[in-house]
Amino acid sequence: MPPRKLYFENVRVGDELPAMAKSPIDRVQLARYAAATNDYNPLNIDELQAKAIGMPSVVSPSTLGLGFLGQLVTDWARGGQVKKASARFTRMLWPGDTLVCKGRVSDRWGEGGKYHVELDVWAENQKGELVVRGNVTLKVFYSFEDETRFRTGQPPLIVNVPRESILVAPPRPPSPAGKVSASKGKVSAKDSRKPAKKPAKPAKAPKAKAKKPAKAAKPAKRKK
Amino acid sequence: MLDRAAVGRTTPPTLNEVERGAIRRFAEALGDYNPIYFDAEYARASGFSNVAAPPSFPISFAAGSDLRELVGVPARNLLLGEVSFEYERAIVAGDRLLVTSRVAEISDRPGPAGRVEVAVIEDEGRDEEGQMVFRARRSYVVRLTRES
Numbered sequence: 001m002p003p004r005k006l007y008f009e010n011v012r013v014g015d016e017l018p019a020m021a022k023s024p025i026d027r028v029q030l031a032r033y034a035a036a037t038n039d040y041n042p043l044n045i046d047e048l049q050a051k052a053i054g055m056p057s058v059v060s061p062s063t064l065g066l067g068f069l070g071q072l073v074t075d076w077a078r079g080g081q082v083k084k085a086s087a088r089f090t091r092m093l094w095p096g097d098t099l100v101c102k103g104r105v106s107d108r109w110g111e112g113g114k115y116h117v118e119l120d121v122w123a124e125n126q127k128g129e130l131v132v133r134g135n136v137t138l139k140v141f142y143s144f145e146d147e148t149r150f151r152t153g154q155p156p157l158i159v160n161v162p163r164e165s166i167l168v169a170p171p172r173p174p175s176p177a178g179k180v181s182a183s184k185g186k187v188s189a190k191d192s193r194k195p196a197k198k199p200a201k202p203a204k205a206p207k208a209k210a211k212k213p214a215k216a217a218k219p220a221k222r223k224k
Numbered sequence: 225m226l227d228r229a230a231v232g233r234t235t236p237p238t239l240n241e242v243e244r245g246a247i248r249r250f251a252e253a254l255g256d257y258n259p260i261y262f263d264a265e266y267a268r269a270s271g272f273s274n275v276a277a278p279p280s281f282p283i284s285f286a287a288g289s290d291l292r293e294l295v296g297v298p299a300r301n302l303l304l305g306e307v308s309f310e311y312e313r314a315i316v317a318g319d320r321l322l323v324t325s326r327v328a329e330i331s332d333r334p335g336p337a338g339r340v341e342v343a344v345i346e347d348e349g350r351d352e353e354g355q356m357v358f359r360a361r362r363s364y365v366v367r368l369t370r371e372s
Contacts, residue, residue: 029255032249032253035253036246036249036250036253036284037253037283038284039283043300061304063283063304066280066283066307067253067278067280068254070254070278070279071255071258071278074256074258074260078270081313081314082279082314083310084308084310086306086308088305089305
């Protein structure tokens with residue numbers, strides 16, 4: 001069966017990705033992930049060593065949660081290409097944790113025949129706590145016609161679409177945090193449905209934790 | 225303690241061959257059975273030149289030396305706080321990538337339980353023609369242990 005495709009023309013800012021529930025993380029998965037990443041950190045696979053340094057059990061590598069978010073995005077993007085992905089880990093992952101991955105379209109723009117979709121993504125554990133949040137930029141075709149042109153060596157379909165977040169966000173001072181607050185403003189301004197409080201959550205959790213290093217590092221990354 | 229002199233320390237380019245079996249095992253470990261990771265024909269119909277690697281696959285690349293050699297602290301004392309990737313193109317089976325890692329930043333910042341040390345490592349992977357394929361940036365926080 002040929003794969004279905006995600007096209008720019010069908011995506012809107014505020015669209016939600018279907019939530020994806022993962023099976024509970026178990027120690028077999030941690031062993032397989034250690035092998036797959038060639039990272040045999042004993043804290044991830046050796047219960048005795050983990051306990052010896054005062055941990056209740058082995059801990060999952062945080063990047064496993066990132067991999068889950070990758071799955072969420074790739075399932076939804078259907079052929080769209082991931083150009084950028086970033087994640088911040090806000091809570092440790094443990095065996096037994098059951099993650100639900102969520103996401104929404106935060107922006108989209110088209111310029112010079114190239115089309116991009118930006119997503120906010122995050123994962124929550126079984127207690128509803130945020131464990132990882134991130135942003136993903138996808139490159140997609142505008143439409144079936146645009147893709148056909150590409151495949152037949154013709155120039156791309158050109159539809160210039162300004163960043164929609166600019167259209168809906170209130171103006172902000174050009175600080176590194178500007179983009180972050182803009183995306184927050186945009187979601188609440190644009191989306192009156194109940195999930196409006198969800199993007200607030202990923203944004204709020206790091207603040208509540210007041211993790212200075214992460215906080216300071218984020219704007220630098222977002223600016224790129 | 226992080227080695228302050230580590231900033232700028234760079235590993236020599238290390239060849240990473242992206243094997244189809246490695247992609248399959250990585251996707252299976254995630255519990256992700258998207259056919260683009262398993263079926264070359266399906267991957268091609270989806271716009272990839274071969275079986276694709278999952279977005280977080282570069283985590284599995286070797287960079288020639290471990291974190292302890294780079295920043296002077298064993299990996300078990302480092303907590304990954306943030307990570308980001310940029311891809312010039314999708315990584316696919318058959319790629320031969322030269323990966324280097326560089327210590328971009330060592331700093332300490334006030335945290336809720338005293339000062340915390342932060343190490344930022346930047347990786348890049350190029351193909352054998354020297355074309356950039358991906359960049360990554362990893363921020364680690366030094367975990368407080370009894371010794372420290």
